[in-house]
Amino acid sequence: MMAEFTDQLQAATSSLWQKSQDHPFVKELASGELPLKKFRFYLLQDRYYLDEFTKFHQLIAATAEDQQIADFVRARAQDLRDTEIKVREQFFQELAITSEEVLKTPIAPTAYAYVNHLYQSLARDGLGAGVAAIVPCYWLYQEIGKSLADTDSPVTYYQEWIDTYEDDWYQVNVAKVLALTNQLADQATEDERQGMRDAFIRSSYYELQFWQMAYEEEGWN
Numbered sequence: 467m468m469a470e471f472t473d474q475l476q477a478a479t480s481s482l483w484q485k486s487q488d489h490p491f492v493k494e495l496a497s498g499e500l501p502l503k504k505f506r507f508y509l510l511q512d513r514y515y516l517d518e519f520t521k522f523h524q525l526i527a528a529t530a531e532d533q534q535i536a537d538f539v540r541a542r543a544q545d546l547r548d549t550e551i552k553v554r555e556q557f558f559q560e561l562a563i564t565s566e567e568v569l570k571t572p573i574a575p576t577a578y579a580y581v582n583h584l585y586q587s588l589a590r591d592g593l594g595a596g597v598a599a600i601v602p603c604y605w606l607y608q609e610i611g612k613s614l615a616d617t618d619s620p621v622t623y624y625q626e627w628i629d630t631y632e633d634d635w636y637q638v639n640v641a642k643v644l645a646l647t648n649q650l651a652d653q654a655t656e657d658e659r660q661g662m663r664d665a666f667i668r669s670s671y672y673e674l675q676f677w678q679m680a681y682e683e684e685g686w687n
């Protein structure tokens with residue numbers, strides 16, 4: 467039996483994904499050694515990312531001609547607001563991250579580039595590429611959640627972060643997004659499938675860069 471399209475994508479990015487798993491940001495979250503300052507930096511940049519990621523779902527839905535796909539993608543956006551984004555709002559309160567701080571925080575180059583890449587994938591290569599671009603965001607974090615399942619980080623925030631991606635709602639959403647990606651790949655031309663591969667690989671690259679961005683508290687200088 468031929469491997470699913472998403473299995474081929476994962477095989478093509480295994481070394482990037484492994485580098486994410488091994489990144490000091492992830493390792494130190496688990497051990498508790500990650501300086502809180504770097505975690506705050508990550509949360510502030512990820513607030514921009516998740517906000518745009520949710521808006522991007524709405525744009526995908528508006529682009530989809532198939533009503534079922536549009537409804538499905540809108541439902542994922544709602545799930546994001548109800549779960550992951552809610553958990554983050556709690557972190558913001560606990561870590562005293564105010565709306566003024568959010569407003570005055572510049573978007574770091576990598577967060578900016580990752581979000582631009584999402585929009586560009588859809589605009590240039592179409593629906594399949596737009597969907598493939600969002601998959602690593604769901605799937606890589608699930609894999610990281612799984613690999614840290616037995617971890618008991620001594621820092622409560624870090625453990626709460628890990629728990630988010632081990633939760634049942636997250637597993638269900640990842641499975642649904644992978645099924646949609648395979649469905650779109652089945653219906654795509656070879657050129658469109660190539661667009662989907664490129665989008666997935668680029669997102670996997672940006673996922674890795676995102677840890678590095680937070681770890682070095684990346685700026686524009």
Ligand SMILES: Cc1ncc(CN)c(N)n1
Pocket residue numbers: 512515516550602603604607673676
């Ligand atoms: C950059 C990034 N990638 C993935 C996730 C997990 N949805 C996230 N919150 N932020």
